[in-house]
Amino acid sequence: MSGRSTPPEGEESTPPGPSLDSEDQQERIQARRLRITARIEAKRREALGEDPSLITEHKETPRRSYKQVDESRQRLSKLVNDGTQLVTNIQVAADAREMQRRGEEEELRKMRVEKIDNEATTSYQKFEEITKKWLLGEEKRIAEELWGLLNSQQLQCGQLIEDKNGLIGELQQELRRKDDQYVKDLKKQSEDISLLIERMEEQVQSLSKTYRQELLHIEKAFEQERRDLLEKNRKKWEQSMQVRRDKELESLMERMKKVEEYEQQLNQLRVQDGEEYNMIKIKLETDVQILQQQLQQMKATYQLNQEKLEYNFQVLKKRDEENTITKSQQKRRITRLQDVLNNLRIKLDKQIKQYKEENQALSDDFKRIAGQYKELQKKMRHFAAVDAKKFHDIWVMNEEEMKQLVQKALDVDRIIHEQQLGLPWEAPDLGFMDNVGPLVVKPKAQKTASMLAQEVLRGSAGSPDTATSSGQGSLDFPSQPFSPRTVKQILEVLCDESGFLMENKLVQLLSPLEKDERSLIRLDAIFGALQIEVEDDVYKLVDFFLKYKQQQERPLQDEDGESQEAETTPPYTSQPSDLIHPNDVVRALRAFTMELHQRRSREKPHLRQPGTEERDSSEDAAYWSAATQVIPQSRLRVWDALESAMEKYYDVLTNRSQLITETSSLRQQNTELRMLLHQYLNSKINAELEIPPTQILQVDTSHA
Template identity: 45%
Template sequence: MTMNKYTKKIYFKKEEIKDVGPSVDSDDIEQRIAARRLRIKNRQEMLGADTLTTTTKEQSHQVGLGRAQIEQSNQRIAKLIRDGDSFVTNIRVACDARENLKRAEDHELNQIRVQNLEDDATNSLDLFNKITEQWDIVQESELVDETRELLEKQKKLCTDLITEKNKLINELNLEVKAKDDHYVRELKKRTEDIDLLAERMESQIKAMQRAYREEILAIENAFLEQREKLTNEQNTEWEMLMKEIKQKQINYLKQHEEQVFEFEKELNDLRTKYSEEYNALKISLGSEVETLESHLQKLKSTYQLNLEKLEYNFQVLKRRDEENTVIKSNQKRKITRLQDNLNNLHIKSVKQEKQYSAENEQLTEDYKKRMENYRDLQKKAKLFLDNDRKNFHDIWIMNEETLKKSANRLLDAYRIITEQQLGLTWNPPDTTFMCNTGPLVGSLDQIVCKPPAVVAMELALQTDRRRIHSPQDHTVENAVPTSLKEVSPEIVKEFLQLLCYEPEFLIEEKMKRLLKPLGQEEELLLRLDTILTVLGVQTEEDLDDLFTYFIKQNKYVSWKNRPIHGRQQQHQQLVHSDDKSHSRYAPSTMTEESSKLNVGCFLLSTPFFQ
């Protein structure tokens, strides 16, 4: 362990401890502050001197043995690496030069080959043109001998042309064979170069390993020598420092004994001084205790007076409580009398409700009879319409088949005249329209009958079909309705609200943007018409079937089990909230289990959508 200059100066100061000036252990605050400032100043001066001495030493002293050996080894290793790189890359340089020369020769040979091919193509073209011209002469010749001579000449010219081509092909084949031989020789040469390169790299690796081992041993020996030298110097310096520390510790013990003696003397002086102050303080506190006791007596008398006042107030409150009890009993008797009046009014209300229920039952029966008659008339009208439509369709199909047969006969006649008589190409006309069968206009029920969306809106907006239900009608009214006309307009309107705003995915985004500027009733009508068209609902009977299926599958709770007033009020709240935000419509007439069911998924499962 070595000690720097700062540590040495802390332990081995030349001046005596008694002459250090103000001490931090002094009782005076100003002396302690001055001692701290002086100590900071001395420390800064010593640190500045240390930095100056270290910089001068680093500049004056040479580099250690280990560092010098490392620099020398690095230079030798770098030289070996450079020599090895040049020794290895010589092979690549030679290969590159040989490859460049080969490419130049190949380029020159390619130019010569292309020139020969162009010359041969020109000569062949001239000879071919000459042969072609001779064929015209052969065709014009009428004598057999002359024709034979001309054919012999043509044959000779063709033979010469083929011979030239075969000669060129043989030359190219010889060049290809020569290239193959050159390629094999080049592969052998490259293999030899690679083997030589690997051999040189292996020898270079061995040389580098040997050089690294030698340099590591040299560096290790240099560091060992430097360490031994530094160890001897530090041991000598350490022995000298230990002697100085021992002498300084002896001097410090002597100074400590003197300080202990002085501190004991000061402690005795302080004990005498503070005993006098304690006696004076005790006398003053005794006088204060007597004053506080007199004040306590005054507070006790005040407490007794307040206690008497509270007792009087308690008696007054007790008397008031008795009066309140009498008033409470009178109010109870009054409540009993008013309750009797309420019971009498309730009995009258029940009687009137029974009377109204009987009237309602009679009116309901009349209404059902009239509705049955109306449905019979509708069925008869529909039957007549279906028969008329079927007859019209059959007559149309019969006439259409006759016209198609006539048209086919006319087309066949037209084709025969065009091809056989006129000798022209037959281009058949477009007859795709003949694939369409049936009347061009829509069905009669679509023309005459109203759309189901309009019928549903009319049922929802009717106000003259409101009925007052009685508890005796529960058994009849709990039956599942088979038509929208059998329920109140409130239920129809709520059903339409559900059908319009729940299956949003059935309406395109473009359609939604077009519906925004419209009014409430127009938007509701268009939404309803779009969704019913997607679901395949085309008639009023289909709409009634959808309503009945919706109630059965969702276990719809009958509105008739609830009071009319509460039902209408809740329905109006739901409709207003839906008009404002067009949010998801959650009907209050569904149970907790069915309200969790998504109406859009339910509509996808209906047979109308499937």
């Protein structure tokens, strides 16, 4: 046997080991360790008289464990870089979109400024021209020429106003487009955040899995290297034993010395490999902790972004209030224009046509503002839906984390029972873990008061005689407590007698509309003043009016105590005045409002935005409490007792380890003392002495 180890075929193309000139600090440390190990090995082989060529071969062939550590470090670095690039791609794309949007916005702003400047210049020129013509009108004395000049001035003023309105329309269209673009940007930002969190979670899972795999590969490499080293030393040991059997008794001590040296070297290698293994394991665990901290930081960043979105929502609410103020200003402007129109009607009867056109324009403005108000309500419902989605996502995230913690606690409990205590383990009831998302308790769907009024006024207008108090013959209202005709009559009386709840300006604006539309808008304003929101409130109002009529009729009973028999046909199936007298409407409304306010004060309802639904959270506490009680208190006490016993066992093992270390140190000192004593006894200086120390030691030994 030549003592050379032939590398396997798979290691022929192995890259060179770590270099001292590398930019990586860990690689330089590893190269210095290899150089020190090579020097120690060369000195050891030179002391044993082995072939120096083996030293060169050992230097050229790197250890399997070092190569595996380097390969694992390179793969992990590449995986981290790829994951970082994958996560940052989202931010790069968002920045590119923002730069493009700002460029386009700057171009549009320049165009708007140019258009406004051009329009201002043109308007100023037209205004100067109109002003000059007014000066010419003072020179005219003929009525016909003055009439022609007035018509010309009127056309030019109308053209100037039309140009202004056109520019205002274009700017409002641009504003609506910006609102839509803002909603799209919010949605895109939410999608980017979701994608970023998803990629981060995937990257953390991939890194954890890769770290575990590379750690397993490193452990296998160390184990394989240890087996190879043991096999190599075993072969050398057998060769040395065969040589020692052929040598004389004088070389026996030298062979025993070599055996001890081999054992020490093996122990040193085991200790060194164990230390290196622990260092690598600690480093990998530290990297995992750093990645987890980075994940927590990203979660905190996500929470900060969520608070920013909530702040933006508050800003939008503030804009809603500003829009309300703007609407009030528009109403005051409408009032001023109506006053001006009335003055012009008194002064000039010939401008009646112009007055009608302006009145129609004001009606169109009112419809447009009403449409804008409905659009604003739609946006509010949209933001409420977005908030509900965010609540759902946060719930699912916390629920997933809770399930993982519960499963981890159950695994720990199972391991403690089966491996530590040797007891059978039974899984608890985990029915609550099948739930995904927030707990949902479906409320009863109700129509709004305005929707019910619209259906009643329009749906039952064609067949007023077919509806009865019992609901027979009414197919559109199968589940309501009153017939559509009764509800319609009560609402019509309320609409006619409750005009004081509306502003006079609103009454004037409703005059050109049709009867049904006028009644619906009046009822909407009345419902808003009375705080009637859903269809149940409308039915309560109808029931209160009917009972109020009956209570007013009770004093009409006979004085002898005998009450009149009620007719089989309900009194509210004929005329509206039979349901409730118009003079009693105001008193009935006052009583109904007080009763409704007292009832709502007792119930303490939660105010909600239009289009949102209140979620029932009564079962949330029980649901989350079930997760905290998955491990009963009896098992937790078993955990505490087991922990106390394991700590005591650990103390015993620590004491034993210290005693073993002390024993090894004493054995090594004893061996060194024996060697020194042997050298001292065999020294040549003892023959020159008159009384050699060997005689003294022999005398002492004989006396002993």
